[in-house]
Amino acid sequence: MKIALITDLHFGGKNDNISFSAFQSRFYEETFFPILEKEKVTTIIDLGDTFDRRKYTNFNTLKLAKEMFFTPIYERGMDLHVLLGNHDCYFKSTNDVNSMSLTCGEYPIHLYKDMPEVVDFDGLKILMTPWIAPDKYAESLRIISRAKADFLMGHLPLQGAEMLDNVYCDDGIERKHFKRFERVFSGHFHKQQDDGHVRYLGAPYEITWHDYNSKKGFHILDTETRELEFYQNPNRLFKKIYYDDGQSDEMLNYDITPYEGCYVKIFVIQKSDFYTFDRFIDRCYNDGNFYELKIVEDFSDLDPNNIADQSMEDVEDTMTLLDRYVEEIDSVAINKNKLKRILKNLYVEASEVE
Structure with missing residues (x-):
């Protein structure tokens, strides 16, 4: 059995930009569905952040998402499994109110919205793990520690993962909770990365300038051989x-x-x-x-002939400057590590808005 894995679709991205929707549609029409038909894939797993906006869904965006993704899936008789991502959920504390439940009820989607759940895909047992909200955190980790599954698929903010180039997650979930699984596949961070155990699949297309010149696309998993093959999106934004x-x-x-x-x-x-x-x-x-x-x-100030070697060594990136600024604050009342985490989160969120 072959399963298509795709994540971080972000319908409505770039402030519901129509041009961006056209770019997304081109990928599904010219790359995604033709490859699925060629490879005879009839099952799709979407690992979260299907929609971009947490607070509301633009009606035209919803219409376009259904035309380019949901309706073609069911017109082809394909089976769709969807994990909730953080962008799909209205509240940050719970997944109870989410865009998938409220907007796509006419489709027979296998939606995983609360707790991890083991699903058997032709003999390969996969623990389907939606975004772990604070109200389900303890129970979710308990299930993860005991579930009888070979693979885990989720929408996970794992410690040490690269959120943007050279910006790493240092306050996420510890990786030790997932060591018992043969393989872990995740959405959430848009940059593809693989440490041999955990693989972040990456977004199917470029969404912001941080994605410039990086590989985008989707994967197909063979449940018999357990091999994963990447199919690159040829289009660049x-x-x-x-x-x-x-x-x-x-x-x-x-x-x-x-x-x-x-x-x-x-x-x-x-x-x-x-x-x-x-x-x-x-x-x-x-x-x-x-x-x-x-x-x-x-770029006159950046001419190599005008810059001393020492000056180049002193150039610092944004996060380094922010960290140094916090360290130089002369106050014992401030939790500097907490402030650094807040600034990093703000920086990452700001980087995704264009």
Whole structure:
């Protein structure tokens, strides 16, 4: 038996952006369903964060989600299993009020919304574990410690997992609770990562600039061989152009058609001919058909010839600066470790909003 694994679909992402919905739809229409049909896959497991907004669902987003994902599944006679993710739940303390239960009742979805549950997939027993909310935390860990299952699939914020590039989760669930399982597959963090035991499957497509140039797609699990195969999404949403008018003719004739339907950043490396630059930017705005265009320029201070080696060594990333700022606060009344965790969570949340 082959099972498709997909996670962090985030319907309604980027503030219910219609262009982003079109990008999502292209993946399902051109990549996801054609591969499932070719591989004769009839069972799908969605590991959470099906919808993006916790507080409400935009009606048009709901309509589009049903047209691109839910309805095609059931028109093909496929079986859909869904774990709740944190984005699917209204409250942070409980999963009781959730978007999946309230908006997709017309579909015969196998929804796992409260407690971990063992399901037998053609002889492979999998512990299906939805987002572990505080009100079910102790009981969920008790089930995890005793369940008779080979694999665990969940939506897990595990300690040590990479949330964004070089930003790690340090206040999540300890990994020791999951050592008893042969393999653990999880949603939640969008970057693919695998330590040989726990594999974060990653989002099926780029959602923010943090996803730039990283592999996105979905997986197919063979329950007989227990092998997992990754299928990459060929489409990219975020692209960069490096402008250098030291090659004036090349820039004026630069092919911008591959950037159509994308979020584009133009990094200005050299701009000595303002007329050529203006013509190029005008062409991007008028003919590019980009979803969004941002121009990043003035790198004069970052010219390697103008920067001493010591200066480069002193450059710090955002989280390092925040940690250093907290450490320098002269107050015994502040729990600095707690403040650092709060700042890190805010940074991660802010990074997901564009």
